Amino acid sequence: MxxxxxxxxxxxxxxxxxxxxxPESYRAAYVTRDDQHMFEDRESxxxxxxxxxxxxxxxxxxxxxxxxxxxxxASSINFNTVWTSIFEPLPTFGFLDRLGKxxxxxxxxxxxxxxIGSDASGVVLKTGSAVRNxxxxxxxxxxxxxxxxxxxxxxEDSMLASNxxxxxxxxxxxxxxxxxxxxxxxxxxxxxHLTWEESAVNxxxxxxSYRMLVGDNAARMKQGDNVLIWGASGGLGGYACQLVINGxxxxxxxxxxxxxxxxxxxxxxxxxxxRSEEGYxxxxxxxxxxxxxxxRLGKRVRGFIGDDPDIVFEHPGRSTMGASVFVTKRGGKxxxxxxxxxxxxxxxxxxxxMRLKQIVSSHFANYSExxxxxxxxxEGRIQPILSKTFDLKDTGEAAYQVHHNxxxxxxxxxxxxxxxxxxxxxxxxxxxxxxxxxxxFQRHADSLDATENGS
Ligand code: NDP
Numbered sequence: 230m231x232x233x234x235x236x237x238x239x240x241x242x243x244x245x246x247x248x249x250x251x252p253e254s255y256r257a258a259y260v261t262r263d264d265q266h267m268f269e270d271r272e273s274x275x276x277x278x279x280x281x282x283x284x285x286x287x288x289x290x291x292x293x294x295x296x297x298x299x300x301x302x303a304s305s306i307n308f309n310t311v312w313t314s315i316f317e318p319l320p321t322f323g324f325l326d327r328l329g330k331x332x333x334x335x336x337x338x339x340x341x342x343x344x345i346g347s348d349a350s351g352v353v354l355k356t357g358s359a360v361r362n363x364x365x366x367x368x369x370x371x372x373x374x375x376x377x378x379x380x381x382x383x384x385e386d387s388m389l390a391s392n393x394x395x396x397x398x399x400x401x402x403x404x405x406x407x408x409x410x411x412x413x414x415x416x417x418x419x420x421x422h423l424t425w426e427e428s429a430v431n432x433x434x435x436x437x438s439y440r441m442l443v444g445d446n447a448a449r450m451k452q453g454d455n456v457l458i459w460g461a462s463g464g465l466g467g468y469a470c471q472l473v474i475n476g477x478x479x480x481x482x483x484x485x486x487x488x489x490x491x492x493x494x495x496x497x498x499x500x501x502x503x504r505s506e507e508g509y510x511x512x513x514x515x516x517x518x519x520x521x522x523x524x525r526l527g528k529r530v531r532g533f534i535g536d537d538p539d540i541v542f543e544h545p546g547r548s549t550m551g552a553s554v555f556v557t558k559r560g561g562k563x564x565x566x567x568x569x570x571x572x573x574x575x576x577x578x579x580x581x582x583m584r585l586k587q588i589v590s591s592h593f594a595n596y597s598e599x600x601x602x603x604x605x606x607x608e609g610r611i612q613p614i615l616s617k618t619f620d621l622k623d624t625g626e627a628a629y630q631v632h633h634n635x636x637x638x639x640x641x642x643x644x645x646x647x648x649x650x651x652x653x654x655x656x657x658x659x660x661x662x663x664x665x666x667x668x669x670f671q672r673h674a675d676s677l678d679a680t681e682n683g684s
Contacts, residue, residue: 230255230407233300234645237352246354247365251298254286257406258624260313262341265320276315278628284621287342290402293334294359296410299371301644302652303429304404305348305615306624307464308569311632313345313398314625318572324399331392338401346405347373347397350419350428350652351645360413368419368654371411372432372599375400378414386446387595395593404429405624407645414596420607421655422662426641427613428652431606434464434614434639436594439602441465441542441564442472446598447591448540448564452477457530457538457556459545461498462489465566467614467638467670469542470498475610481530481538485634492637492673500533502526511552518575523555530556540564547571559584566591609662614638616674618649638670 233249241249260281268276292298313321321343329339349371353363363369375396376387383390397403402410419428442450450456456473460466461482473480474497481500482493490501509526513519530538537558543550546568553563554576565588568574581588594602605611616638619627627640643649653659659667 230300230645233354234647237300237302237645241366243364243366246352249354251289251355252408254288255406255408256284256621257287257344257408258282258284258346258621259287259342259344260316260321261343262320262322265316265322268316273315273317274633276317278311278314278632279625281314281316282345282625282628283342284624287344287406289408290337290410292355292357292410294357295377295414296357296412297360297363297416298354299349299351299369299409299411300354301349301351301404301406301409302425302646303350303618304346304406304642304644305430305433306627306631306640306642307347307433308567308631309347309395309398310345310405310624310628313343314628315632321398324394325401328394328400340401344401344403344406344409345397346403346642347395348429348431348433349404349409349411349644350425351409353416356413363413363416367416368421368652369416370419370428370432370603371396371404371409371415372417372436372594372596372603373397374415374593374596374599375412376414377412388446388592405621405642405644407621417600417603418607419652420603422609422653422659423606423613423667424650425646425652426618426643426649427615427667430615430639430641431468431613432599432603433593435468435606435611436599436602437566437591438465438468438472438542439605440594440598441566441591442469442540443476444594444598444601446595447589448562450476450478450540454478454539455481455534455536455558456540456542457481457483457553458542459483459549459553461501462492462637464614464639465544466542467496468611470496471611474498475605479534481533488673488677489637492670495669495673502529509552511548518551518577520555520577523552526552527556537561544568545570547574550574551576554586554588555580557586560586562587562589564589564591609658609666612666612669614670615641616670617641618643637674
C-alpha cells in the first residue's frame with residue numbers, strides 16, 4: 230500500500246490515482262470463525278477484544294459495479310466493534326452467511342474472517358462501472374448504511390429496506406483496514422478542515438443521534454425542548470448534546486464521573502448529573518425496580534429545568550429504561566436505539582399510557598440523514614468528539630477501552646495515515662471554526678492523562 234500512500238500524500242491527480250495498482254492483499258483488523266466460541270465460558274466483561282481481534286494481511290475482494298475501492302486513512306471504534314469482537318449477543322458470521330446467499334456479489338462476504346469497522350475517512354482509488362458521482366482521488370467520509378435500491382421500501386426510507394445492513398458489522402470488508410470496498414451510496418465529502426481521524430469518527434454515532442433527535446423519523450426535537458441524555462459524553466451522547474444545543478433545546482446530560490461533568494460543561498451543557506455520585510439503584514434486585522429511585526432522578530431533573538424532559542435519549546437499555554419512561558414528560562418521547570446493559574426491558578406501562586408518552590425506536594440513519602449530519606460537521610456547527618487516536622495494530626486495546634467504558638467521546642484509529650494530524654486541506658476554515666472547539670475532547674483526554682501520569 231506504500232505506493233498508494235505516497236500518491237495521496239503527494240496530492241496525485243485523479244488520473245494518477247486511477248492508474249495505481251490495487252494490491253492483492255492488505256492489512257486489516259478481523260475476527261475469525263474458528264474463534265467464535267472462544268469466550269463461551271466467560272462473563273461478558275471478561276471477554277477480551279485484545280484476544281479475538283487479529284491484525285494481518287487479507288486477500289483483496291473483487292469490486293462490484295456499485296462500489297469503490299477506498300484507501301482508508303483512518304477509522305474508529307464503535308460499540309459494534311466490541312459486540313463483534315466478544316461475539317455478543319451472537320457471532321456476526323451468521324450475518325455474513327446470510328448476505329452470502331443473497332447474490333453472487335454478496336457471496337464474497339461469507340468468509341472465515343470478518344473484517345470489522347463501521348466508520349472511515351479516506352480516498353477513492355477506483356470506481357465500479359455503475360458509479361456516477363464519485364471519482365478516483367475524491368476525499369470522503371463513509372457512513373455505514375449498506376443497502377441497495379431493489380426493495381421498494383428502501384425508496385421511502387432506506388432503513389426500512391429488508392436487506393438493510395450495517396457495513397463492517399453485518400457485512401464484511403469493514404473500515405478498520407488499509408483498504409476497503411464500500412458502496413457509492415455510502416460516500417460523503419470529507420470536511421476539508423478536519424484531519425483524517427477527526428473525519429473518521431463521526432458518521433456512525435453522529436448520524437444515529439441525528440435521526441434519533443432531528444430527522445423526520447424519530448423524536449423530532451423542537452426548539453426549546455428539554456432532552457435528558459444518558460451517556461452524554463459517550464459516542465452517541467456527545468453528538469446528541471451538541472445537536473440539542475444547536476437546535477435551540479436544553480440538554481440534561483447524565484455521566485459517571487466528575488471529569489465527564491467538566492467536559493460537558495465546557496461543551497456548553499449546563500445541566501449535568503453525575504450518576505456515580507448520585508448512586509442511583511434503579512433495580513433493587515434482578516427482578517424488582519425501585520420507583521423511589523426513578524422519582525429521585527426525576528426530582529433532580531426538575532431541579533435543573535423546573536419541568537420533566539420532553540425527550541429522553543435512551544441506549545443503556547435494561548438498567549435505565551424503567552427510569553426513562555417514568556421521568557419523561559406527559560406526552561413526551563423516549564427515543565431508543567440500543568440496549569447496552571440488556572435488551573429484555575421492563576418499565577411500568579401505566580406511566581406510559583396514562584401520561585400519553587411514546588417509545589420511539591431508531592436505528593442508524595438513511596443516506597439523506599447521514600448527509601445532513603455530515604453537512605453540519607462540514608459547516609463547523611457540530612464538532613467531532615475524537616478523544617484519543619490509536620494505531621491499527623492496537624485496535625484490540627482500543628475496543629477493550631470502549632468495552633470497559635474507559636473512554637470519552639470517540640476513539641479514532643489510524644489506518645494508512647502514518648501519523649495523527651494529517652488530512653486538513655482548508656486550514657483557514659479550521660482556524661475560523663476554532664482549534665479549541667474542534668479539539669475539545671482530545672485536549673480533555675490529554676489533560677486527564679497528564680494528571681494521571683503526575684505531570
Ligand atoms: P459509548 O460506550 O461511547 O457510550 C455509552 C455511554 O453509556 C457510556 O459513556 C456510559 O456513560 C453510558 N452507560 C453505560 N452503562 C450505563 C448504565 N448502566 N447506566 C447509564 N449509562 C450507562 O457507546 P455509544 O454511545 O457509541 O453506543 C451506545 C450504545 O448504542 C451501544 O450499545 C451501541 O451498540 C448502540 N448504538 C446503536 C446504534 C444504532 O444505529 N442502533 C448506533 C450507535 C450505537 P457514563 O458511564 O458516563 O454514564
